[in-house]
Amino acid sequence: MKTGATSELRLDHYLEVQRARVELLLQKKLEGLADRTPARLLEAMRYSLLGGGKRLRPILCIAFAEAVCKGTAPGRVTDDAACALEYVHCYSLIHDDLPPMDDDDFRRGKATNHKVYGEAMAILAGDALLTEAFGVMLGGMEESRLHLARELAVAAGACGMVGGQALDIAEDRPSDEGYVIRVHRLKTGALIRAACRMGALSAGGTTAQLEAAGVYGDCVGLAFQIVDDILDVTADPKKVGKPTQRDQAKGRFTFPKVSGMPRSRTLANERVAMALAAISKIEPNPGPLTALARYSVERGT
Amino acid sequence: MKTGATSELRLDHYLEVQRARVELLLQKKLEGLADRTPARLLEAMRYSLLGGGKRLRPILCIAFAEAVCKGTAPGRVTDDAACALEYVHCYSLIHDDLPPMDDDDFRRGKATNHKVYGEAMAILAGDALLTEAFGVMLGGMEESRLHLARELAVAAGACGMVGGQALDIAEDRPSDEGYVIRVHRLKTGALIRAACRMGALSAGGTTAQLEAAGVYGDCVGLAFQIVDDILDVTADPKKVGKPTQRDQAKGRFTFPKVSGMPRSRTLANERVAMALAAISKIEPNPGPLTALARYSVERGT
Numbered sequence: 045m046k047t048g049a050t051s052e053l054r055l056d057h058y059l060e061v062q063r064a065r066v067e068l069l070l071q072k073k074l075e076g077l078a079d080r081t082p083a084r085l086l087e088a089m090r091y092s093l094l095g096g097g098k099r100l101r102p103i104l105c106i107a108f109a110e111a112v113c114k115g116t117a118p119g120r121v122t123d124d125a126a127c128a129l130e131y132v133h134c135y136s137l138i139h140d141d142l143p144p145m146d147d148d149d150f151r152r153g154k155a156t157n158h159k160v161y162g163e164a165m166a167i168l169a170g171d172a173l174l175t176e177a178f179g180v181m182l183g184g185m186e187e188s189r190l191h192l193a194r195e196l197a198v199a200a201g202a203c204g205m206v207g208g209q210a211l212d213i214a215e216d217r218p219s220d221e222g223y224v225i226r227v228h229r230l231k232t233g234a235l236i237r238a239a240c241r242m243g244a245l246s247a248g249g250t251t252a253q254l255e256a257a258g259v260y261g262d263c264v265g266l267a268f269q270i271v272d273d274i275l276d277v278t279a280d281p282k283k284v285g286k287p288t289q290r291d292q293a294k295g296r297f298t299f300p301k302v303s304g305m306p307r308s309r310t311l312a313n314e315r316v317a318m319a320l321a322a323i324s325k326i327e328p329n330p331g332p333l334t335a336l337a338r339y340s341v342e343r344g345t
Numbered sequence: 346m347k348t349g350a351t352s353e354l355r356l357d358h359y360l361e362v363q364r365a366r367v368e369l370l371l372q373k374k375l376e377g378l379a380d381r382t383p384a385r386l387l388e389a390m391r392y393s394l395l396g397g398g399k400r401l402r403p404i405l406c407i408a409f410a411e412a413v414c415k416g417t418a419p420g421r422v423t424d425d426a427a428c429a430l431e432y433v434h435c436y437s438l439i440h441d442d443l444p445p446m447d448d449d450d451f452r453r454g455k456a457t458n459h460k461v462y463g464e465a466m467a468i469l470a471g472d473a474l475l476t477e478a479f480g481v482m483l484g485g486m487e488e489s490r491l492h493l494a495r496e497l498a499v500a501a502g503a504c505g506m507v508g509g510q511a512l513d514i515a516e517d518r519p520s521d522e523g524y525v526i527r528v529h530r531l532k533t534g535a536l537i538r539a540a541c542r543m544g545a546l547s548a549g550g551t552t553a554q555l556e557a558a559g560v561y562g563d564c565v566g567l568a569f570q571i572v573d574d575i576l577d578v579t580a581d582p583k584k585v586g587k588p589t590q591r592d593q594a595k596g597r598f599t600f601p602k603v604s605g606m607p608r609s610r611t612l613a614n615e616r617v618a619m620a621l622a623a624i625s626k627i628e629p630n631p632g633p634l635t636a637l638a639r640y641s642v643e644r645g646t
Contacts, residue, residue, distance in 0.1 A: 080504035085511035089503065139472060144464030163445030164514050167468070171440060171475065172503040172511075178479045179498035182491060190483060190491045197480035202390065202473040203381035210386035210473075213465050 055335035059103060066102045066126060070094060073127050073180055081172075088161040088169035089176075093134045096152045100268075101133050101239040102126035107332045108243030108257050111323070122246040124180050125192050129239050131177035132200050136235075138170040140209065174200075192242050199238030204230055212296065221303045228269045229262065236268075237261030244326075252325070259322035260333065263315035267340040270312040273298040274305065275343070312341045356636035360404065367403045367427060371395060374428050374481055382473075389462040389470035390477075394435050397453045401569075402434055402540040403427035408633045409544030409558050412624070423547040425481050426493050430540050432478035433501050437536075439471040441510070475501075493543050500539030505531055513597065522604045529570045530563065537569075538562030545627075553626070560623035561634065564616035568641040571613040574599040575606065576644070613642045 074090055081089075109122040118126075141148040141156040142163060148156050158166035177200075181193040198204060208230025217223060240261035244253045277300045299308040319337040327333045375391055382390075410423040419427075442449040442457040443464060449457050459467035478501075482494040499505060509531025518524060541562035545554045578601045600609040620638040628634045 077503050080508070082503075082508050082511040082515070084515060085503055085508060135472075139468055142468065144468065165511065167440055167443065167445065168507050168511050168514075170472075171436075172507040174472065174475055175498055175502035175507060178494060179502050182495040182498060185491075187488065187491070190486075190488070190494075193479060193491075193494060194483040197476055197483060201476035201480050202378050202383075202386060206469050206473040206476060207381070207383050207386060210383040210466065210469050213469075214383070214385060 055332060055339055058332045058335070059098075062103045062106060063099050066099045066106075066130065067094070069102075069123050069127050070130060077176065084161070084165065085168060085172060088157060088165050089172055091160060092138050092157050092169065093131065093173065095154055097130075097134075099130060101129040101235060104236065104239040104261065104264075104336070105129055105243035105246070107336070108240050108249075108326075109247035111326045111331065111333055112244050112247040112249040112253055116247075119246070120184065121186050121188055121192070122243060124183060124189075125196075125242045125246045128177040128181040128193075128196055129235065129242065131173045131180065132196065132205075133235060135170040135173035135177070136200075136205060136209070138166055138173070142166060145209075145213070188246060188248075192245055195238050195242055195245065199234040204234035204238075205232075208232070208234065217297075219297050219302055221299075224297050224299060224302050225266065228266060232269055233262055233265035236265035240264075256322045256326055260319045260337070263319035263322070264337050264340050267312045267315040267319070267337070270299045270308050270315075271341055271343060273300055274308055274312070277305070316341050356633060356640055359633045359636070360399075363404045363407060364400050367400045367407075367431065368395070370403075370424050370428050371431060378477065385462070385466065386469060386473060389458060389466050390473055392461060393439050393458050393470065394432065394474065396455055398431075398435075400431060402430040402536060405537065405540040405562065405565075405637070406430055406544035406547070408637070409541050409550075409627075410548035412628045412632065412634055413545050413548040413550040413554055417548075420547070421485065422487050422489055422493070423544060425484060425490075426497075426543045426547045429478040429482040429494075429497055430536065430543065432474045432481065433497065433506075434536060436471040436474035436478070437501075437506060437510070439467055439474070443467060446510075446514070489547060489549075493546055496539050496543050496546065500535040505535035505539075506533075509533070509535065518598075520598050520603055522600075525598050525600060525603050526567065529567060533570055534563055534566035537566035541565075557623045557627055561620045561638070564620035564623070565638050565641050568613045568616040568620070568638070571600045571609050571616075572642055572644060574601055575609055575613070578606070617642050 070093055074086070074093060077089075078086060103126075105126045106118050106122060109118045110116065137151065138157045140146050141151060142158055149159055150156060156166075157169055161169065177196065178193055181196055182189055200206065208227055211217065211223075211227045212231055217227075237258055238261070240257040241254055244257040249257065276298065299311065303311065316337050320334060323333050323337070371394055375387070375394060378390075379387060404427075406427045407419050407423060410419045411417065438452065439458045441447050442452060443459055450460055451457060457467075458470055462470065478497065479494055482497055483490055501507065509528055512518065512524075512528045513532055518528075538559055539562070541558040542555050545558040550558065577599065600612065604612065617638050621635060624634050624638070
């Protein structure tokens with residue numbers, strides 16, 4: 045499909061430029077801590093924070109700020125929100141990889157934090173990144189920072205991301221679609237939703253724009269997760285309807301497993317349609333937000 | 346000494362009343378999360394947060410707010426700051442007790458969080474308490490909350506409490522007094538200092554009052570730690586000059602070990618004198634802050 049290909053091409057470029065910018069922002073923020081942070085702790089934080097990644101949350105935050113501001117370059121508050129979101133995402137991965145949690149030895153082709161620095165330091169590096177996320181978000185006098193930091197706390201806390209992790213490790217979790225949606229909506233969706241809302245908020249978005257950003261984030265977050273699960277299966281056709289080895293080891297249920305492949309695809313497509321409807325007023329001419337929503341389901345097809 | 350006895354008696358009553366008030370505040374805050382937090386996660390958070398403790402940090406926060414306001418009852422912002430400080434303290438204990446860190450089975454005569462809920466849930470309960478600390482601190486529209494939450498982030502983060510923990514588990518740590526002071530100043534001192542400053546800040550304290558609160562917190566925090574180390578030795582005279590069994594197992598150095606008993610006592614007394622001098626303008630007539638500073642060195646003697 046020609047439109048799709050063109051929009052994907054533009055998106056690649058957009059993502060590459062934004063990612064490079066986010067890398068620089070994150071590097072500078074960490075440098076700001078260097079003279080007062082114990083060297084080994086800083087090294088462990090740096091190893092994971094600057095160890096690659098799609099930077100989806102910061103990019104969504106910046107894209108929403110730009111859409112609300114009609115293309116104006118993002119200001120300092122937006123940049124700080126983008127960094128704070130990645131700090132929180134990064135801490136959650138470090139703690140998630142620990143032996144009592146997922147017990148993963150590798151992430152993004154590199155040894156996980158605790159394999160390099162030991163479990164104690166990995167726990168502390170995660171704790172430090174979570175705390176410094178708020179330090180970064182609150183590092184200025186603008187009143188909007190209070191709202192942004194609150195949004196971050198709600199999305200990352202007991203009723204958001206950490207709550208989702210707790211549901212995901214529950215021993216008696218049911219194997220129905222409703223529960224799987226609930227887990228992902230909290231575990232990964234809450235922070236993606238916050239990224240969209242915080243971007244709009246940092247650029248002075250209206251209540252209607254904030255709500256649209258929330259719907260978009262909720263839907264695109266779930267679509268990404270469903271398609272990740274589908275791609276795990278299609279990468280190896282023998283797995284159709286079965287959880288991946290890692291999911292099985294953890295007793296986790298994937299969308300293809302609980303809902304079947306056709307319904308999983310329908311669910312993902314429905315969410316993207318809802319996301320596109322929600323942002324039609326923020327981004328009237330298809331831009332990066334439209335392209336990102338489409339990409340969430342079109343990848344790998 | 347008659348004055349000492351009278352002041353200690355009054356202090357006991359003051360601490361008892363304040364502690365009861367803090368318990369109620371913490372209970373109410375947790376109840377506010379109940380309907381949207383997974384039950385097991387909430388239970389693990391509650392187990393440690395409402396599992397006893399001196400509540401030293403919330404009480405210091407409230408006492409400074411009262412001193413700055415000349416005895417007026419603390420407002421909502423002060424109460425929220427007091428709760429946020431205890432959330433952070435509580436999370437740090439849960440993570441500190443984990444097997445890769447101190448590997449403690451008991452705290453305050455009860456099984457530690459991970460012994461009851463498992464290591465994965467204990468990590469998450471700590472993460473949730475740290476995140477919700479900021480949720481509580483940012484749960485209102487007052488501008489002072491921005492400054493208070495920033496103060497909390499700096500004290501608890503990589504250049505504060507977590508930094509101190511990282512120094513404390515470093516393999517190549519030196520055994521000199523300077524290093525031991527640096528570790529404690531960050532590991533326990535930074536949050537106690539923040540408690541004093543946040544109390545003054547929440548009550549609209551002046552820059553001079555904030556500085557005095559900072560000096561008081563720094564000095565009283567260190568005095569408490571030195572006297573804890575001394576009491577560990579005097580409780581069992583055979584230990585004079587030796588680290589406690591647990592400290593030895595961790596390779597930790599205590600004040601009596603690195604500085605000797607007489608110098609440890611002198612150090613503690615010097616800090617208390619500095620604390621008393623610092624608050625003489627905030628609390629011109631000896632009140633709870635004066636009594637607390639004296640108590641930090643007079644206990645057990």
